[in-house]
Amino acid sequence: MLGERIKKLRKQKKLTLEALAGKELSKGMLSLIENNKANPSMESLSYIAKRLDVDVSDLLDAVSSEELRGILEKAEKIYNDDGQKTANKYKQLIELIEPLWDVIPQGYEAARLLEIYSYSLWKEKKANWLESSETAANMFDQLNISSNRASIAIFWVNQKFLEHKYDEALTIFLQERKIIETTFAYIDPLTRLDLDYHEAILHFAVGNSQSAIRIMENAIQFSKEKKVFYRIDDLYRLAACEGMLSRDDKKKNFYLEKLKQYGEFADNQFSIYFYKLFYIMDLISEEKEYEKALEEIDQLLSDSDTIEFYDPWFTLEKGKACYYLGRNEEALFLLNKVVIPDVHHPFDLSILYVVDTFKALCQRKLGDKQAASQTMEQAYANYSLLPSTPFKEFTMEVYGEIKR
Numbered sequence: 001m002l003g004e005r006i007k008k009l010r011k012q013k014k015l016t017l018e019a020l021a022g023k024e025l026s027k028g029m030l031s032l033i034e035n036n037k038a039n040p041s042m043e044s045l046s047y048i049a050k051r052l053d054v055d056v057s058d059l060l061d062a063v064s065s066e067e068l069r070g071i072l073e074k075a076e077k078i079y080n081d082d083g084q085k086t087a088n089k090y091k092q093l094i095e096l097i098e099p100l101w102d103v104i105p106q107g108y109e110a111a112r113l114l115e116i117y118s119y120s121l122w123k124e125k126k127a128n129w130l131e132s133s134e135t136a137a138n139m140f141d142q143l144n145i146s147s148n149r150a151s152i153a154i155f156w157v158n159q160k161f162l163e164h165k166y167d168e169a170l171t172i173f174l175q176e177r178k179i180i181e182t183t184f185a186y187i188d189p190l191t192r193l194d195l196d197y198h199e200a201i202l203h204f205a206v207g208n209s210q211s212a213i214r215i216m217e218n219a220i221q222f223s224k225e226k227k228v229f230y231r232i233d234d235l236y237r238l239a240a241c242e243g244m245l246s247r248d249d250k251k252k253n254f255y256l257e258k259l260k261q262y263g264e265f266a267d268n269q270f271s272i273y274f275y276k277l278f279y280i281m282d283l284i285s286e287e288k289e290y291e292k293a294l295e296e297i298d299q300l301l302s303d304s305d306t307i308e309f310y311d312p313w314f315t316l317e318k319g320k321a322c323y324y325l326g327r328n329e330e331a332l333f334l335l336n337k338v339v340i341p342d343v344h345h346p347f348d349l350s351i352l353y354v355v356d357t358f359k360a361l362c363q364r365k366l367g368d369k370q371a372a373s374q375t376m377e378q379a380y381a382n383y384s385l386l387p388s389t390p391f392k393e394f395t396m397e398v399y400g401e402i403k404r
Helices: 002-012 017-021 027-034 042-052 056-060 065-079 089-100 108-123 129-143 146-162 166-183 189-205 209-226 232-245 249-266 269-285 290-302 308-324 328-337 346-352 354-365 369-383 390-403
Strands: none
Touching (some): 002 027, 002 042, 002 056, 002 089, 017 027, 017 042, 027 042, 065 108, 108 146, 146 166, 166 189, 189 209, 189 232, 189 346, 209 232, 232 249, 232 269, 232 390, 249 269, 269 290, 269 308, 290 308, 308 328, 308 346, 308 354, 328 354, 354 369, 354 390
16 A cells, blocks of 8 residues: 555665655654555655655556455455444445545556445545545446446435435436446446336336336346346336336236245245235235234244344234224334334335324324324325325325314
8 A cells, every 4th residue: 555655665765754754744644644544645745756766656556456456355345244343344444445545546446446435435424425436437437347337326316316306316317327328338237227227216206107117127028038137026026016006906916926936936035025015915905804914924023034124014014904903002002113114215115104194093093183183294294295106195085084
């Protein structure tokens, strides 16, 4: 790294810290630079190079490909490790990559390091994440690597998506996709599916269902033709959810069955539990089989293999089943336990926000009309910015009843 190279050259020339620092730098600052705890400005770097009797380019170019590969390997290991040992992994990544910012050369390793660096800065809420992200994007453009370039574009789009600014997110996405498709003569199938999947999500989010369905179904067909099943489970889930929300039971059941088959074939637990969730939702909303739904839910909630992400969804359904069975106190207790997970798509939010509607129904049954009215105000506010779905329509009906 830069500091180590400066130290190595200083020792080769048999200079002390004080001798190299001279009048322009403090001995303490030079020590920080050599230990990679501070980054020299270009002015300071030029001064150090002059004192060492080398060109600045010699210092900058001294980051070898081998060194970069080693740093990238370490960065990837930290970045892809979700274990408890790397709870502060983004801070670790910033500390690892930041000293290279002013001296990093061109090449894939450099671009990928800057990409990871920008993600880490964003996670740590550092204001300068966009600069390194744009630099990485430009480098991937020059290197003709569409996959990483697309990942960065999707990352930019997600900033607006996470703020629920769906229209802005779609606008940015369409602009970036046009740039990518213009810049790259060839886009690999995985990247194409990534772009299609995210575009479909965004069109659904703003209520452009026809465009979303066209893109989604084309992506599923493309996946089959290329025999590339990347994103196929995500596309099946999206299609099944759209079928439910548009009240197209034939489509919903078709894609749920496809998802179940995929989950069993690929041993994909996330897909299997999604299928089970929709099965339970049908037991409650369509078949009115509340006791059977409770049996299914209790088995899932007691199973240690159940993915933690699904706990709030199953608890919500259990609360709904208890409400319909007239067990209002138990239902309200369960509904109060539901914590909305970290999801941001209107489809997911529409399903989850109904928790307040059922809370209000329980409160009304238990005679607490004031609490029911206040809870429905929250439910109304939650749904106000979401597109129309059966859950929103149900909430608006209950809102009218309780407010009368």
